[in-house]
Amino acid sequence: MNPIISAKDVTFAYPAYEGEASQTVLDDISIDIRPGEFVAVLGHNGSGKSTLAKHFNAILLPSGGTVWVAGIDTRIEDKIYDIRQTVGMVFQNPDNQLVATIVEEDVAFALENLGVPPAEIRARVDDALKSVGMYEYREHAPHQLSGGQKQRIAIAGVIAMRPRCIVLDEPTAMLDPRGREEVLATIRGLNREHGITVVLITHYMDEAALCDRVVVVDNGRMLLDGVPKEVFSHVTILKEVGLDVPQVTELAYGLRCAGYPVPEDIIFEEECVDAIAALLEGRHVDHKN
Amino acid sequence: MLKDITIGQYFPGKSVLHRLDPRVKIILTFLYIVVLFAASNPLGLLIGIFFLIVAYGVSRVPPRMILKSLKPVLPIILFTTLLNVFFIEGEILWHWAFLTITKEGVATAVIMSVRIACLIAGTSLLTYTTSPIALTDGLERLMGPLKKIRFPVHELAMMMTIALRFIPTLIEETDKIMSAQKARGADMESGGLMQRAKALVPVLIPLFVSAFRRADELAMAMECRCYRGGEGRTRMKQLHVGGVDAVCTLFVLLCLAGVIAVNLYAPPLF
Ligand SMILES: Nc1ncnc2c1ncn2[C@@H]1O[C@H](COP(=O)(O)OP(=O)(O)OP(=O)(O)O)[C@@H](O)[C@H]1O
Ligand SMILES: [Mg+2]
Secondary structure, three states, rough: OOOOEEEEEEEEEHHHHHHOOOOOEEEEEEEEOOOOOOEEEOOOOOOHHHHHHHHOOOOOOOOEEEEEEOOEOOOOOHHHHHHHHHEEEEEEOOOOOOOOHHHHHHHHHHHOOOOOOOHHHHHHHHHHHHHHHHHHHHHHOOOHHOOOHHHHHHHHHHHHHOOOOEEEEEEOOOOOOOHHHHHHHHHHHHHHHHEEEEEEEEHHHHHHHOOOEEEEEEEEEEEEEEHHHHHOHHHHHHHHHOOOOOHHHHHHHHHHOOOOOOOOOOOOHHHHHHHHHHHHHHHHHHEEE | OOOOOOOOOOOOOOOOHHHHHHHHHHHHHHHHHHHHOOOOOOHHHHHHHHHHHHHHHHHOOHHHHHHHHHHHHHHHHHHHHHOOOOOOOOOEOOOOOOOEEHHHHHHHHHHHHHHHHHHHHHHHHHHHHHHHHHHHHHHHHHHHHHHHHOOHHHHHHHHHHHHHHHHHHHHHHHHHHHOOOOOOOOOOOOOOHHHHHHHHHHHHHHHHHHHHHHHHHHHHHHHHOOOOOOOOOOOOOOOOOOOOHHHHHHHHHHHHHHHHHHHHHHOOEE
16 A cells, blocks of 8 residues: 655754754654554654654655655645645644634634535534544533543544544643543544554653554654564663663563563563563472472 | 633523624624614613613623623713713703703713613623624624725634633633742732732743743644635534524614604603
8 A cells, every 4th residue: 555654865954043053853764654554753852753743744844855645745835735634733732732712613623724614514523523532522612621631622623634644743741641541542543443544753652562663763863663562672772862661671671681581572561471470480490390 | 810810701691692693793782882872862761771671681691790891981971970960051950169060961961871881781791692702703704894805804803713712721821820930939919019010020921932832833733724814714603694683683673763763753852
């Protein structure tokens, strides 16, 4: 299948302030995102994750190289609204993304901008609100909602455009654990049930562990790209660039360094429990002998 | 503490007046103002008062809200009353030194005060029964034709909507910053006017910085959702003028007709 987002040799630098050299923020990044994938993007602060994400729906245009969205070069100006309809974007702070004073009006915002007929807007808004589980709140004011609920409304506002892909830039960073759980469940549901491609930028390793694919960005370069088990097995590389690994991976890594035979690809708690149980039982047997 | 501030004075409800199309409501409010100013004799004004009583009754807005709406204009009413009572010439009722009260003065004073009171109570009813967002919406659509002369109708309405959306957010933020500054030992409650104004600076600066950051992010989020101004934009909620609107309009027109009839046939006051 053709990739939904394809970046080839993308470099980017923000316009420099007067008298300063402009710094390259993205350096020769190539990546293909295939339809239906659930991709996590990791990287420490300032590594260029947000900058990369903004290339995926033509908010930023590459200084060098090319980005295609559903086969369309993002530099083609006439197609910009097709591109933004194909790839929706959700940001970190839900408060700064909601435009209207009533939930359903906010979800309708994108469709109103696109000139969709009123009856269809109504139907699509209701669908979008149901798919994030916020239909009962359609007449509330945003400031009456919790952070997680607001973020789900922001997601609904993007989903209403029926995008094929959504890019979420640290959507859970400002939420409490419960809000985080709500939002993650919503995103997973959209990916599994509606087949929407998801690019999730996150600082939480346990979120990344649940994705199909993990991409690690460091100083504007692609460092690692693979399934979570593979990426997190590079504990030393990740630590070098200032990233953590899931806690259980860290534990297994520690055990391995201390000379215990533990598998390298532990990323979930259950796996770790099993491995340690096996280890203890094994030792038990050793003692008997 | 800042949370108590309400935006506008909307009184949520489901009455006939609440369900009225905001465009119709705005126009009817203007018509009511016309009624009040057309009424040049007490009988006409009685029609105006009668209308007000019916309207407040139907709306289920508590009558004490009438008094609340009148409070800010009380000085103006008093001032015009005094001017009218003492400065209109005519049949002298009472005289002392340079002060004279005339029959015409008293009559005009009463009429003017009733008129102003009705005007304020009537227009307040518009804001009591229409949410700010519906009001904005109604105004945007009523002013639609002005787009032809390049008046930025959509932009103004958008600004209003965003302002309404962000007022609670910014109030909450102000509260937070104030608490943070107080926790650092800032004193905001004592001292003279200058000192208090100065104490606000450490609150206002972070508030402005954050407001600009929010504006920046909001603009980007709007771009992501294909915002490109008012051109080619549709609306989810269509406004419909229905039976209720027709009945209410009829009622206001009847009042207007009544006032005109009274003006023509009832003997003038003077
Ligand atoms: N609007 C801008 N103008 C100039 N430089 C910018 C701008 N936005 C980001 N940068 C710089 O680009 C670099 C990458 O920023 P970016 O926001 O993409 O990082 P990030 O990986 O998303 O970081 P974080 O995890 O903090 O969100 C940083 O060094 C940052 O200072
Ligand atoms: Mg970022």
